Amino acid sequence: MLHEPSARSSSDPAAGYKMRLGVWMFIPYAVVYAGFVLINLVKPVVMETTVIFGLNLAVAYGFGLIILALVMALIYNQFCVWKEHAVYRSRPSKEKE
Amino acid sequence: MEPLAVVTFIVFVALVLGLSFYFARRARSSAGYYAAGGRIHWSVNGVAFAGDYLSAASFLGICGMIATAGYDGFLYSIGYLAGWVVALFVVAEPMKRLGKYTFTDALDARFNSRGIQLAAAISTLVVSIFYLIPQMVGAGVLVTPLLGLPHHVGVILVGAIVITIVATAGMTSTTYVQFIKGGMLIVFSVILVIAVLTRGLSTNPDPGEGVPFRAPAVLSMSEEPGGAVLSDSAYAFAGRAESHGNTFVKLTRDGTVSWWFQRTAGADQAELVEAQYTAVTAGGERIVNGAPASSENTLRPVGNIQSLQGRQDSEVRTGPVGPFSFLSRIGDPQTRINLWKKEKFEDGRDQVTVFYPIPVEGNRVLRPGLKFKVDGSTTEKINFASLMLALFLGTASLPHILIRYYTVPSPEAARKSTIVAIAAIGFFYILTLYMGLGAMTGGVVNLLDDNMSAPLLARSFGTLLFAVISAIAFATVLGTVSGLIVAASGAVAHDFLDRFLGRGYTDHQKVAAGRIAAFSVGLVAIVLGILFKGMNVSFLVGWAFSVAASANLPAVVMLLFWKKTTSQGIVASIAMGTISALLIILLSPDMYERYGLDKASAPIPFGNPAIISVPISFLTLVLVSLLTRNQGNRNRPA
Numbered sequence: 001m002l003h004e005p006s007a008r009s010s011s012d013p014a015a016g017y018k019m020r021l022g023v024w025m026f027i028p029y030a031v032v033y034a035g036f037v038l039i040n041l042v043k044p045v046v047m048e049t050t051v052i053f054g055l056n057l058a059v060a061y062g063f064g065l066i067i068l069a070l071v072m073a074l075i076y077n078q079f080c081v082w083k084e085h086a087v088y089r090s091r092p093s094k095e096k097e
Numbered sequence: 098m099e100p101l102a103v104v105t106f107i108v109f110v111a112l113v114l115g116l117s118f119y120f121a122r123r124a125r126s127s128a129g130y131y132a133a134g135g136r137i138h139w140s141v142n143g144v145a146f147a148g149d150y151l152s153a154a155s156f157l158g159i160c161g162m163i164a165t166a167g168y169d170g171f172l173y174s175i176g177y178l179a180g181w182v183v184a185l186f187v188v189a190e191p192m193k194r195l196g197k198y199t200f201t202d203a204l205d206a207r208f209n210s211r212g213i214q215l216a217a218a219i220s221t222l223v224v225s226i227f228y229l230i231p232q233m234v235g236a237g238v239l240v241t242p243l244l245g246l247p248h249h250v251g252v253i254l255v256g257a258i259v260i261t262i263v264a265t266a267g268m269t270s271t272t273y274v275q276f277i278k279g280g281m282l283i284v285f286s287v288i289l290v291i292a293v294l295t296r297g298l299s300t301n302p303d304p305g306e307g308v309p310f311r312a313p314a315v316l317s318m319s320e321e322p323g324g325a326v327l328s329d330s331a332y333a334f335a336g337r338a339e340s341h342g343n344t345f346v347k348l349t350r351d352g353t354v355s356w357w358f359q360r361t362a363g364a365d366q367a368e369l370v371e372a373q374y375t376a377v378t379a380g381g382e383r384i385v386n387g388a389p390a391s392s393e394n395t396l397r398p399v400g401n402i403q404s405l406q407g408r409q410d411s412e413v414r415t416g417p418v419g420p421f422s423f424l425s426r427i428g429d430p431q432t433r434i435n436l437w438k439k440e441k442f443e444d445g446r447d448q449v450t451v452f453y454p455i456p457v458e459g460n461r462v463l464r465p466g467l468k469f470k471v472d473g474s475t476t477e478k479i480n481f482a483s484l485m486l487a488l489f490l491g492t493a494s495l496p497h498i499l500i501r502y503y504t505v506p507s508p509e510a511a512r513k514s515t516i517v518a519i520a521a522i523g524f525f526y527i528l529t530l531y532m533g534l535g536a537m538t539g540g541v542v543n544l545l546d547d548n549m550s551a552p553l554l555a556r557s558f559g560t561l562l563f564a565v566i567s568a569i570a571f572a573t574v575l576g577t578v579s580g581l582i583v584a585a586s587g588a589v590a591h592d593f594l595d596r597f598l599g600r601g602y603t604d605h606q607k608v609a610a611g612r613i614a615a616f617s618v619g620l621v622a623i624v625l626g627i628l629f630k631g632m633n634v635s636f637l638v639g640w641a642f643s644v645a646a647s648a649n650l651p652a653v654v655m656l657l658f659w660k661k662t663t664s665q666g667i668v669a670s671i672a673m674g675t676i677s678a679l680l681i682i683l684l685s686p687d688m689y690e691r692y693g694l695d696k697a698s699a700p701i702p703f704g705n706p707a708i709i710s711v712p713i714s715f716l717t718l719v720l721v722s723l724l725t726r727n728q729g730n731r732n733r734p735a
Contacts, residue, residue, distance in 0.1 A: 015194065018512075019657070022186035029182045030489075036175070037485045041478050044471040047464035054425030058168055058464040059530070062175045066523040069182050073516045076186065080512060 014083045021083075025076050032068065036061050102243050105564035109572055110258065116274055139510035141276050143517020148279025149497060150177070150522055152228075152577035153235025153548075155529065156282065156570055158635025160554075161547035163533020164400060165436065167462035169469050170533055173635050174526035176488025180642075181522065184493040185515045191657050192499060193511040201588065203499070204652055210664035214593070216671040220648035221496040221588035223675055225581045226621060227644050228497065231637035232581070233626020236574045238548045242556075243567045245392075249627045255571075256623035259578040260616050275580065278572045283521060285566055286528045289551070292558045293535035294423055297415035300402050302540035305557035310540040312401055313435065313454050314371040316357065318346065327369075338449070340442040345372065345451055347444065353387035358453035372453035373397060373544065379446035396452065398553065399437050400542040403456045407431035420531070424463065427534055432459030434537060436467070437544060452544045462537075480703035484639055487707035491642025494649035497577075497584040548634050578622065586614035629691070639705065640682055647674035647710035651718050659722075666722030674714030681706035 039046055039057075047058035055063075155177065162170030195203040201217035233252045240251030302310050317328040325334035327348070335354065336347040344359040346369055357369035373396050376384040383390040386397075405413045406429045418426065426432065435454040442449055461467065469484065470477035492498060536542055536550035541557050543549055552570055556563035590610035629637065651674060652667045682688060685704035686696040 012190075012194065015190070018190055022190075023658075026182060026186040029179070029186075033179050033485075033489060037482055040465045040471045041482060044464060044466055048428075048430075048460040050425070053421040055421060056428050056460065056463055059424055059428070062168075062171055062530075063527060065175050066178050066526055069178055070516075070519050070523050072182065073185055073519050077512060077516050080509075084509065 012084075013087045014080065017083050017087075018080050021076065021079055025072055029068065029072055033065060036065060099560050099564070101560050102564035102567065105561075106243060106568045106571065109568035110575075116277070139514040140517055141273075142510070143514035144279045144521055145273075145275035146279075146498070146514060146518035147283070147521035147525070148275030148277075148573075148576050149580045150492075150518065151279060151282055151525055151573065152638070153232045153570070153574045154635045154638035155525070156286075156551055156573055157235045157238070157548040158231065158638060159526075159529045160533045160536060160551035161549070162468065162635050163530060164536035164542050164550035164554075165547045166468035167434075167436070167457075167534075167537070168464050169467050170635065171530050172465060172469065172485065173488065173639065174529050176485055177492065178519070178523050178526050179489050180492025181515065181519045183490060184498070185512065185519065187657070188493040188499075188653060189511045189515050190509075192653070204656060204667060205664075207656070208664040208667075210668070212668040213664055213671075216668045217649075217652075218588040218593040220644075220671050220675050222585050222618075223679070224494075224496055224641055224645045224648065225585035225588070225618070226625065227641035228495070228638065229578060229581050229585075229618075229622040230625045230629050231632075231634035231641070232574050232578045233622050234629050234632060234637065235548060235634045236571065236578075237626060237630060238546050239552065239567055239571050239574070242549060242553070243564075243571075248630050252623055252626035255574055255578060256619050256626070259575055259582060260619040274572070275576045278569065278576045279521065281569050282573060283525050283528075285562075285569055286525060286532065289555055289558070289562065289566065290528050290531040290535070292562070293531055293539075293554070294420060295417045296558075297418045298402060298405055298423070298426055298538060299412065299414045300405055300408075300410065301412045301414075302401050302538060303557060304398050304540040304553075305559070310401065311397060312403075316348075316369045316371075318359075318367045318369050320365045320367075336444065338442050338444055340440045343440055343453075345440070345442070345453075354384075355387055356449065356451045358451070370454060372451045373399075374449055374451045376444070376450070377448045384447075396544045398541050399435070399452075399454070399544055400537050401435050401540050402427075402538050403433040403435050405429075405432055423531065423534070426459075427538065428459045428463035430458055430460045432462075433457065434459065434462055436462075436537075437542075439544075476702045479708060480705050483643075483703065483705035483708035486711065487639060487643040487646050487705055490646035490650045490707065490711060494645035494653065495641070496588070496645075496649075497580040546631055578619075582615045582618050582622070583611075585618040586611045589614035589618070632687075632691075636687075643682070643705055643707045643710065644675060644678045646707050647678035647714050649674070651711065651714040655715070655718050655722075659719075661722050661726055662718065663722045663725045665725040666718045666720075669721040670714045670718035673717040674710055677710040677713045678706040681710060 039061075047056060047061075049057045051057050051060045154173075159170050159173050162173065164170070192203050195206040201214055201221065204217050205213040233255060236255035237248035237251040240246045240254065241248060244251075246254075301312070304310050316332065318334070319326050325346075327334065332348040332350050332355075334346070335349045338345045338347070346357045346359055346367075348355050348357060348369075356372045356374045358372045360368045360370050373386055374384075375390070375396065378384065385394050388394050402413075403409065405415070406426055415426065427434070433456040436457050437452050437454055440451050440453070442451075457467070465471045465481070469481040471481050532551045532554060536554040539554055539557055541550065541553040543553065552563060552567045555566040590607060590613075594610050594614075595607055648671050651670050655662045655670070656667065681701050682704065684699060684701045685706075686699040686702065687704045689699040690696045
């Protein structure tokens with residue numbers, strides 16, 4: 001028994017949806033992150049440009065990446081919750097957690 | 098040693114230990130030991146994630162690097178946090194569905210391959226040890242100003258306490274310890290940042306302890322036919338040294354030797370800026386700034402604004418500033434901040450290390466480039482890109498982070514606790530920029546070890562804040578080390594002894610094996626923590642991320658998303674990822690410096706391996722999987 005995965009919840013019918021959604025949300029974030037790295041590699045001086053509230057692009061982009069991660073995480077969670085509710089409602093009660 | 102600091106410290110450690118023993122009574126089974134019985138609430142687990150993740154590297158290392166290299170330290174904050182996106186979107190729920198106790202269980206869930214069990218156990222052990230080194234180094238630097246004890250005592254102290262915690266309690270207690278510590282770290286960092294903003298910026302900072310800040314003195318020197326003439330006749334010219342294109346001038350005053358950095362050289366006039374130095378004489382005596390080294394005679398703390406937005410008066414004070422105004426004033430092109438460089442040379446038979454200030458424009462301080470030379474050569478650019486890649490991919494591959502997914506009851510709870518973690522960690526990382534820059538401009542930076550910048554910044558606001566922040570930082574180290582040792586002992590006892598060797602231990606024997614493994618890993622960590630003294634802890638963690646990303650991430654991602662993945666492919670990928678990352682690190686300039694060799698002679702010109710080792714690991718997995726796909730050990734879709 002100890003060699004089995006803890007997959008009592010592997011019957012999660014929303015798993016496929018959540019996995020695809022995760023990948024689709026990961027891609028835009030990775031692009032924004034890569035943009036940050038690329039600007040620094042190609043033209044780091046651009047990072048000195050003042051963009052908002054007196055902050056330069058480096059600081060604004062850095063804070064932006066942190067805040068974007070949280071916003072996207074909340075959106076992802078909301079979509080997952082909706083899907084889970086929809087799927088559980090449409091399935092027999094024994095599969096509900 | 099300050100009584101208040103000592104009492105606060107002891108109360109904290111007693112609290113942590115008490116809590117551990119209390120929860121230890123609940124850890125009777127192996128599920129309780131490794132995975133807290135899978136019953137931790139997601140919100141508690143989320144803050145515990147933050148507690149695990151906001152290790153010595155985050156609090157001590159990032160703040161220290163920002164204090165000495167500006168924005169480049171903040172790159173770690175950005176990368177560490179962005180890594181959570183990979184963890185949440187790609188890894189969190191599938192890993193929870195696949196695993197039971199450890200990362201190896203998840204990787205091996207579909208194959209039951211002894212090769213995977215061994216490879217994953219080894220990679221977990223290697224990554225955990227790499228991550229343990231900076232935590233132990235952090236422990237060492239904390240106790241010196243806090244308790245007046247030497248570095249190695251701190252390392253041994255943490256090792257002993259943590260081995261006690263882990264060997265008696267396991268995951269439940271580490272989870273609650275991390276929850277409390279993670280919460281307190283964020284609360285007190287907010288208090289410290291509010292204090293920094295309320296004090297504002299000044300060209301004459303107050304480092305606290307009743308000792309006024311001493312800005313570097315400046316002299317002018319002209320070459321006359323009779324010899325060098327100085328603008329202050331109390332000084333006499335005593336010699337000159339050249340090193341890496343820089344000129345240092347040796348002066349004496351009342352018999353005391355001082356070294357000065359020659360900043361500008363006109364036709365016959367030079368400006369000399371007062372440096373600080375340590376020297377080891379031929380007889381082995383250690384000299385600091387012209388007098389024998391002692392606990393009273395150490396290098397002076399540094400870090401100040403030379404001119405603020407063009408104003409260079411001896412005492413410019415802004416008063417309280419807002420969070421945006423604080424950053425925009427520091428980042429102003431007319432602001433000059435004294436950052437310190439180091440140069441080593443021989444003066445006669447003395448080995449001299451000189452520390453000298455360079456005024457850097459604010460706009461250069463607040464963008465990448467001071468440590469990671471984005472404006473430099475192709476190799477330096479590759480090093481930067483490689484670091485950012487490792488930070489992005491490393492989080493989702495860290496064993497001590499991955500095992501936390503097994504402490505919650507369901508994949509949904511794993512997801513929600515990750516989101517709580519992102520909120521808590523992201524908020525903390527924004528604070529690191531303020532704490533780091535506060536230290537950089539607050540006259541508190543220790544020239545020999547930047548890791549203590551944040552706690553020393555707290556000391557400039559009074560002993561109480563210093564004591565509390567240091568105690569939390571110490572608890573941070575305790576907590577992270579506990580988590581790592583649980584992960585590492587799980588790899589040895591559960592993955593290797595029980596599963597790979599198939600010893601068929603009883604539940605009781607498994608917990609015992611885990612505790613013996615924890616003890617052994619703890620000892621290794623103590624030794625390495627002493628050996629790596631003085632290196633920036635965040636830089637060291639960057640290496641742990643590189644090894645984790647190279648060894649584990651390709652296996653995790655391909656297992657989840659590529660049906661042709663075979664067990665042989667996973668084993669080869671973990672092996673190649675670990676070996677290539679380790680080789681690049683061990684042959685890098687930074688390690689050559691550690692070996693006591695010339696950095697320039699290192700065969701690999703950069704220190705961050707991920708950009709090479711991650712693709713190698715992916716490629717190996719694909720090639721070996723394709724070559725072995727007919728051998729009947731294929732990945733079955735979930």
